[in-house]
Amino acid sequence: MFPTGTVHDDTVTTLLFSVAVLGALLFAGVLLRLGLRFLRRLFLPAALIGGVLGAVLGPYGLELFPQSMVNTWATFPGILISVVFAPMLIGTRLPRAQETYRLVMPQLLFGYMGDLLLIGIPLLIGGALLTPLLGANxxxxxxxEVSWPGGHGTAGGMGPVYSDLGWNSGGDLVLASATFALVFGIVVGMVLINWGARRGHLTQFNHGCSTGQQPDIIPGANRDSSGSVTLSKDLVDNLAFHSALVALAVLIGWVLQYLMEFLVPGMPLFPLAMIGGAVVQVVISRTRLGAAVDLRTLRTLQGWALDVLVVAAVASIAVPIIVENAVPLTILLAASALVTVGFFAWAGPRLFRTDWFEQAIVNFGTLAAVASVGLMLLRSVDPELNTVASRAYALRAPFFSPVLGGGLITALLPTLAATYGPATVGGIALAGVFLLYLLARVLRMWTTPRLAPQPT
Incomplete structure (x- = not known):
């Protein structure tokens, strides 16, 4: 039912040592990012750099770290992903759809259509080509879907799901795919930005196409707080209180997982922990403690869990599995890259009437990699966030993130593909794209793109 077995002293000591080494790798990633200029230009996060360093020093590289330690790291992502998802709906309120309809609906249409394309087309390629001809799972x-819109966090957390479904290689492949997607999203995103600048599509055109990247070590005057103290320290520490909220959300998720086991066997914990967070929010918002919830503190907890997750996930990648599946993986990545760029160019100027390039580029970065890449690309073209893109993108999050791009459907996708077959699930996803296209037409949100004047 629930994992209530005894954890012995030597196991706890081993766990602590493994976490300490992960912390050292993360710190090394920070030093490398600060010291090597090309890593900064590529916007590679310290967690990813530290994870790659761990893989290089592991059993498939210099063999400094033993396989037993790497095996321990491999268990962390499936646990930490629940910590990342649990606070998502705590302390938040859904925006009123009627007030933000014109701003949010194009963002939702673009996000859902693009995400469903990255579900449907890869599944059809897998079912029609990779499985029958190359023996792929x-x-x-x-x-x-798991590794591109989901990113390293979801990819790392889904490893146990693939293993439970009988595909042990899945976890390593999604991590490799997520790493490629991160680099692809940044590099191709910057290429698209320079293309947009030359074509006159940027609203805030600045001829230099500055990246808008802030310093790695933020000056004191520009530093933001990572959280506010909302309760007296005589009562409870601020971080401990918010950690307790996350813990309650995870516990509720565990109960939901147990109850759903009779209906949906193998349901992962992390999306249910997010629902648990919604339950916590509904209950606590009716009490005096509702005013004590600080979003920045919750985001700090999420950020900590995500960074450690990424280091552990990347450091524990089984390189031989990547090499063994190189051909089908390359085909799938190439096809997905073409789909993402093609959808950006096709749907962007047709769905967004205002600041189309800025609104489309933030979604491109999110589809190709993760939300942080999308926001980085947006800051590159709109450093002061003067366009509607940042507000529209933020408002769409409560209606999108719980569902796709690492949400509930993403978590269920491997189970659906294994149960009903890739052709069926892929066909349904593409049918969803077509229905959303028709909806955009009916709502008169699909328009003829306006040709931008060429810069002189």
Whole structure:
């Protein structure tokens, strides 16, 4: 039912040592990012750099770290992803759809259509080509949705799901795919930005196409707080209180997982922990403690869990599995890259009437990698956030993130593909894209793109 077995002293000591080494790798990633200029230009986060360093020093590289330690690291992502998802709906209120309809609906249409394309096309390629001709697993096509919009966090957390479904290689492949997607999203995103600048599509055109990247070590005057103290320290420490809220959300998720086991066997914990967070929010908002919830503190907890998750996940990648599946993985990545760029160019100027390039580029970065890459690309073209893109993108999050791009459907996708087959699930996803296209037409949100004047 619930994991209530005894954890012995030597196990706890081993766990602590493994976490300490991960912390050292993360710190090394910070030093490398600060010391090597090309890593900064590529916007590679310290967690990813530290994870790659761990893989280089592991059993498939210099063999400094033993396989037993790497195996311990491999268990962390499946646990930490629940900590990342649990606070998502705590302390938040859904925006009123009627007030933000014109701003949010194009963002939702673009996000859902693009995400469903990255589900449908890879699954159809997997079912029609990779499985029958190359012997790939029937869930092979699901790795794009899990690793591209989902990012390293979701990819790392989904490893146990693939293993439970009988595909042990899935976890390593989604992590490799997520790493490629991160670099692809940044590099190709900057290429698209320079193309948009030359074509006159940027509203805030600045001829230099500055990246808008802030210093790695932020000056004192520009530093933001990572959280506010909302309760007296005589009562409880601020971080401890918010950690307790996350813990309650995870516990509720565990109960939901147990209850759902009779209906949906193998349901992962992390999306249910997010629902648990919604339950916590509903209850606590009716009490005096509702005013004590600080979003920045919750985001700090999420950020900590995500950084450690990424280091552990990347450091524990099994390199031989990547090499063994190089051909089908390359085909899937290339096809997904073409789909993402093509959808950006096709749907962007047709769905967004205002600041189309800025609104489309933030979604491109999110589809190709993660939300942080999308926001980085947006800051590159709109450093002062003067366009509507940042507000529209933020408002769409409560209606999108719980569902796709690492949400509930993403979590269920491998199970659906294994149960009903990649062709069926992929066909349904593409049918969803077509229905959303028709909806955009009916709502008169699909328009003829306006040609931008060429810069002189």
């Amino acid at each position: 029937t869930m092979f096509g699901t790795i794009i």
